[in-house]
Every structure is written in structure tokens, then in C-alpha cells.
Amino acid sequence: MRHYASSQVVEIRGKLFMIDCGEGTQMQLRRSKIRFTKIQAVFISHLHGDHCFGLIGMISTFGMLGRVATLHVYAPAELGEILQNQINFFCQGLEFKVEFHSVDTTKKAVVYEDRSLIVETIPLQHRVPTCGYLFREKEGSRHIDREMMNCYNIPISQINNIKEGADWTDQDGKIIPNEKLTKPADKARSYAYCSDTKYIPNLYKSLENVDMLYHESTYAKDNESRANLYYHSTAEQAAHVAKAAGVGKLLLGHFSARYEDESCLLDEAKSIFANSFLTNEGMVFDV
Missing domain, CATH: 3.60.15.10 (Ribonuclease Z/Hydroxyacylglutathione hydrolase-like)
Structure with a gap:
């Protein structure tokens, strides 16, 4: 292997x-x-x-x-x-x-939930x-606009309050709205991991617009019958899920040992969803 x-x-x-x-x-x-x-x-x-x-x-x-x-x-x-x-x-x-x-x-x-993250389950269909x-x-919080902070002589002690949404009142009693003192927060990211599963046509409904999706792609299309038998998916099927969900990036993995070169799986997926990638040990992907 x-x-x-x-x-x-x-x-x-x-x-x-x-x-x-x-x-x-x-x-x-x-x-x-x-x-x-x-x-x-x-x-x-x-x-x-x-x-x-x-x-x-x-x-x-x-x-x-x-x-x-x-x-x-x-x-x-x-x-x-x-x-x-x-x-x-x-x-x-x-x-x-x-x-x-x-x-x-x-x-x-x-x-699971903490101050910065929510994790939820995605029901899949496998043999167990x-x-x-x-x-x-x-x-996250909005970003401080340093130039505007300096412009209105806002003390450093108020930075956290303004990051959390507070406005600022200057010496003349004029209210400076928070939107003028800050820049939008970074876009919240999302990642979905779909391990061993047969192809589920409506799975995309649980994955709509996620930034990155990992979906098992054990077989190529010519082994679709084997995929169905063992409750696995083909690379083409994984790509159909990614396309229907409108994800940003598709990661392929869990390859059958029959493939010494998985490029056939990548080609198959790319024909449906262009932004597809093979995974391998030690690889790092930014979401």
C-alpha cells in the first residue's frame, strides 16, 4: 500500500x-x-x-x-x-x-463549539x-483602522471596545460610528470532511458554499459497481457533490490500493469540477 x-x-x-x-x-x-x-x-x-x-x-x-x-x-x-x-x-x-x-x-x-469554531456532523452512508x-x-472582530484611530486621537485603552463594535464620542460630543474606525472582519472559513461513504445525491445540501471539501474518492468511474457494493464513491461522484454544493475547493482521498498513479482520479474529477486536488501524506492546504 x-x-x-x-x-x-x-x-x-x-x-x-x-x-x-x-x-x-x-x-x-x-x-x-x-x-x-x-x-x-x-x-x-x-x-x-x-x-x-x-x-x-x-x-x-x-x-x-x-x-x-x-x-x-x-x-x-x-x-x-x-x-x-x-x-x-x-x-x-x-x-x-x-x-x-x-x-x-x-x-x-x-x-462542538467554542468562541471561534462550530463543528457539526454530516450523516453519511457506509457499511457501519x-x-x-x-x-x-x-x-471574528472587525479590524482597527489605525489611521482613523490616530485621526480622532482615540486612546489605546479603547481599542478592544471598538473592535467589539463600540462607537467613539470625541471631545465635542460628536459620535464617530464604529464603521468609520474599523475595517470588515476576515471572512469566516469552513471545511467539510466526508470520509468513507457511498455517493449521496443530496449530500450537497449539507455542504453548500463551504470553502473546502474533502470527499473520499476510492475508485475511478470504471469501478463504480465496486464502489456501490462497498459503499464507497468514485472521483467523478465526489466532483458532482462539490459542483452541486458550490464549494471553493475539492480534495480527493482514500484511494484504492489498485492505483499506483492516482492522476486518473484527478482527471476524472477535474472534468466535472476544475478546482480539484489529490491529497497525500504531509500535504498542507489553506482554507
């Missing part, structure tokens, strides 16, 4: 979140020089080994490295008891908590209960 099992890391505003944790994940983390301690949560799409066999090994390594921060794990309910038994057997004496959150793969629901995850960044 040419590729490692599935795992991705999403970075947003300095925080790291992992999606799936196949065997060999921690080796790839080391190669990528990703700090283990910065991973706040792991989101597991389904309970096939190539998406979760690396989790207990990574948790064990976290323990040996002296992690103290809670690790949150979001996954189908069946993993909860299995993971706890593994921790009890292999990881006695952990100095950090592993908090398990059961995910209903049949419903679209928010499973499976869901994808949609990461939506919350809109």
Missing part, C-alpha cells in the same frame, strides 16, 4: 483538531512536527480500523509525554466502552482525562454507522 491510514489535522486560530486516527498517525505527527500537546479534540468518523486503530497508541504516547490537558474524543457510541477498556488495560495512571462524547451519525447536529464533520469558523 502506498498510503497511510486516514487522519487529518485542522488548525484554526492556533488550535488543533484531529479528524480520524488510523494506524501510524502519531508517526506522521512527528514527521510533520505537529506538537502533540496542542491537539484539543479527536473526531472519529466511523469504526473501521483504518480510521481509529491509531487512537489508543496516540493516547498512550500523550501520557508518556506528560500531557495534563483533557483530550476530547467525538465518535460513534460503540467506541466509548471499547476505548475505556483499552485505557484501563494499556494506559493506567494517565495524568490527563480522556472525555468521550457519543455522536449520533444519523443526524446533522452541532457536537458513519458521519463526516463540518468545521465552521465564527466571524
